[in-house]
Amino acid sequence: xxxxxxxxxxxxxxxxxxxxxxxxxxxxxxxxxxxxxxxxxxxxxxxxxxxxxxxxxxxxxxxxxxxxxxxxxxxxxxxxxxxxxxxxxxxxxxxxxxxxxxxxxxxxxxxxxxxxxxxxxxxxxxxxxxxxxxxxxxxxxxxxxxxxxxxxxxxxxxxxxxxxxxxxxxxxxxxxxxxxxxxxxxxxxxxxxxxxxxxxxxxxxxxxxxxxxxxxxxxxxxxxxxxxxxxxxxxxxxxxxxxxxxxxxxxxxxxxxxxxxxxxxxxxxxxxxxxxxxxxxxxxxxxxxxxxxxxxxxxxxxxxxxxxxxxxxxxxxxxxxxxxxxxxxxxxx
Amino acid sequence: xxxxxxxxxxxxxxxxxxxxxxxxxxxxxxxxxxxxxxxxxxxxxxxxxxxxxxxxxxxxxxxxxxxxxxxxxxxxxxxxxxxxxxxxxxxxxxxxxxxxxxxxxxxxxxxxxxxxxxxxxxxxxxxxxxxxxxxxxxxxxxxxxxxxxxxxxxxxxxxxxxxxxxxxxxxxxxxxxxxxxxxxxxxxxxxxxxxxxxxxxxxxxxxxxxxxxxxxxxxxxxxxxxxxxxxxxxxxxxxxxxxxxxxxxxxxxxxxxxxxxxxxxxxxxxxxxxxxxxxxxxxxxxxxxxxxxxxxxxxxxxxxxxxxxxxxxxxxxxxxxxxxxxxxxxxxx
Numbered sequence: 001x002x003x004x005x006x007x008x009x010x011x012x013x014x015x016x017x018x019x020x021x022x023x024x025x026x027x028x029x030x031x032x033x034x035x036x037x038x039x040x041x042x043x044x045x046x047x048x049x050x051x052x053x054x055x056x057x058x059x060x061x062x063x064x065x066x067x068x069x070x071x072x073x074x075x076x077x078x079x080x081x082x083x084x085x086x087x088x089x090x091x092x093x094x095x096x097x098x099x100x101x102x103x104x105x106x107x108x109x110x111x112x113x114x115x116x117x118x119x120x121x122x123x124x125x126x127x128x129x130x131x132x133x134x135x136x137x138x139x140x141x142x143x144x145x146x147x148x149x150x151x152x153x154x155x156x157x158x159x160x161x162x163x164x165x166x167x168x169x170x171x172x173x174x175x176x177x178x179x180x181x182x183x184x185x186x187x188x189x190x191x192x193x194x195x196x197x198x199x200x201x202x203x204x205x206x207x208x209x210x211x212x213x214x215x216x217x218x219x220x221x222x223x224x225x226x227x228x229x230x231x232x233x234x235x236x237x238x239x240x241x242x243x244x245x246x247x248x249x250x251x252x253x254x255x256x257x258x259x260x261x262x263x264x265x266x267x268x269x270x271x272x273x274x275x276x277x278x279x280x281x282x283x284x285x286x287x288x289x290x291x292x293x294x295x296x297x298x299x300x301x302x303x304x305x306x307x308x309x310x311x312x313x314x315x316x317x318x319x320x321x322x323x324x325x326x327x328x329x330x331x332x333x
Numbered sequence: 334x335x336x337x338x339x340x341x342x343x344x345x346x347x348x349x350x351x352x353x354x355x356x357x358x359x360x361x362x363x364x365x366x367x368x369x370x371x372x373x374x375x376x377x378x379x380x381x382x383x384x385x386x387x388x389x390x391x392x393x394x395x396x397x398x399x400x401x402x403x404x405x406x407x408x409x410x411x412x413x414x415x416x417x418x419x420x421x422x423x424x425x426x427x428x429x430x431x432x433x434x435x436x437x438x439x440x441x442x443x444x445x446x447x448x449x450x451x452x453x454x455x456x457x458x459x460x461x462x463x464x465x466x467x468x469x470x471x472x473x474x475x476x477x478x479x480x481x482x483x484x485x486x487x488x489x490x491x492x493x494x495x496x497x498x499x500x501x502x503x504x505x506x507x508x509x510x511x512x513x514x515x516x517x518x519x520x521x522x523x524x525x526x527x528x529x530x531x532x533x534x535x536x537x538x539x540x541x542x543x544x545x546x547x548x549x550x551x552x553x554x555x556x557x558x559x560x561x562x563x564x565x566x567x568x569x570x571x572x573x574x575x576x577x578x579x580x581x582x583x584x585x586x587x588x589x590x591x592x593x594x595x596x597x598x599x600x601x602x603x604x605x606x607x608x609x610x611x612x613x614x615x616x617x618x619x620x621x622x623x624x625x626x627x628x629x630x631x632x633x634x635x636x637x638x639x640x641x642x643x644x645x646x647x648x649x650x651x652x653x654x655x656x657x658x659x660x661x662x663x664x665x666x
């Protein structure tokens with residue numbers, strides 16, 4: 001049995017989700033992969049919990065749920081960068097939310113971890129959307145790996161699919177519905193002929209949309225994912241600023257209704273080859289025309305032709321599924 | 334640059350497709366994977382072409398196209414089993430069509446190749462549908478690998494998706510449209526309200542359905558795929574005979590029309606958890622409701638939830654895409 005030590009940065013919805021999934025799957029991971037995964041540090045924005053023997057995840061998650069993480073007996077006001085510099089782990093999980101203008105604080109965390117010779121798995125879009133090539137070079141230089149399945153499509157294994165299942169294919173185009181919140185809102189507008197504000201208000205009341213959903217509505221979240229897919233699947237060297245983005249903020253119920261009458265749905269589409277995010281008309285019987293929170297991604301290849309993946313683009317367990325696929329892949333090597 | 338020698342058994346539509354794709358992708362494989370792939374033998378039912386320096390694929394494919402393979406200067410009346418026993422290769426590609434009652438001739442080819450310590454990649458459903466566990470044990474015993482992505486879903490990387498992208502997930506169910514020909518026929522019946530015989534005749538005239546399409550229509554092809562998925566994705570120990578199969582041969586235009594009027598399509602569904610193949614009603618707006626030759630497979634998992642894959646379930650290039658994913662995976666290890 002191999003020990004594998006993980007540092008976990010960010011203990012919000014995704015971080016706690018990763019913790020919960022690890023509690024649930026620890027035995028399976030021991031049995032199937034012969035690995036004993038220990039969380040040796042949990043870092044939050046104002047301090048960290050460190051335990052080289054492995055943090056008691058159950059108690060720590062319970063404290064976090066009650067917003068009392070700072071009462072943990074091992075809580076210290078040491079920040080993530082200092083934890084990365086002082087503790088040797090096999091993998092750093094960077095699970096903080098990112099600022100699309102600066103990529104921080106994740107960008108610094110990822111660079112530091114790679115520089116210290118530690119592998120990184122992240123769900124944080126901003127650093128990769130801004131500095132994909134630079135970070136990959138940093139990983140290569142240090143002979144470690146940086147994996148990011150969870151940054152695009154939640155639980156949908158789109159990056160792994162390409163890496164492993166479509167090896168000698170040339171990718172001609174990639175496009176899809178990459179943001180669940182905007183897709184839910186467009187669906188509500190179509191079904192109930194609501195205006196955007198009403199549909200958005202409803203989504204917020206259901207706890208579906210973030211208090212500040214502008215990243216979703218303005219297409220910024222989709223744009224960040226397009227930048228990541230362009231680098232990883234289409235071998236382009238681009239950054240978030242190269243993506244032309246039009247969001248759904250100006251879509252009217254009249255436009256939605258008119259499209260519907262002609263057999264189309266309006267969907268916010270990220271088009272990777274064209275480096276473009278925009279609302280487009282999709283025929284109602286097209287496989288991409290998914291409803292609710294679903295994401296749908298089509299990869300057009302020279303040999304396998306069109307492969308479409310549909311699944312949940314968000315959610316704590318779904319995202320943790322992708323994170324652990326990356327973790328296990330690193331531990332396998 | 335590593336040399337990789339392949340024996341290719343079966344030079345029909347799929348075998349020639351593999352040859353053509355190799356010609357097209359040889360440089361990419363050299364560049365990206367640092368492998369030089371040579372075909373050292375091509376075996377047909379009544380003889381083989383052997384060249385340890387690598388067969389000239391272009392000329393060989395041209396001869397085969399003209400039905401003049403036997404005029405190849407290196408053609409000998411030596412059968413595949415003797416080739417396997419006398420030539421050492423890295424991978425044997427078993428690409429013959431299989432008899433679902435006996436699994437032959439592929440079953441013997443695969444056993445022989447594994448027994449000789451050679452890896453096997455196959456597109457042949459019958460041997461795996463009948464003897465999955467036995468063949469996997471044989472591979473393990475000989476410390477080689479047997480891969481079979483191309484047996485299910487043509488170019489759709491369903492097996493790789495599970496192996497790599499959903500690692501710690503528990504698979505709760507798998508179901509889908511796994512046979513393109515029957516899906517095409519049901520689609521024709523629905524669109525044009527044809528009876529099955531007329532739709533089938535049309536498919537044959539277009540060269541879409543085989544001269545003997547009974548494996549497709551009777552659900553046997555789908556059943557073989559269900560048996561393979563049950564073993565590989567759901568860890569069940571079953572054989573083809575354990576699958577309950579009802580085909581589409583008794584579907585009437587009236588039934589199709591009635592379903593359509595209620596917003597449903599009739600689709601031939603392979604249900605892996607239930608070990609069942611049967612025509613089912615699928616809501617017209619369901620992601621699984623794909624048209625034409627497409628295949629669609631939904632995997633329901635505990636963490637990532639439902640992941641649906643849609644793509645082309647047949648075709649020479651599509652199948653070759655899956656075969657080369659397996660080949661490259663073996664050569665990578």
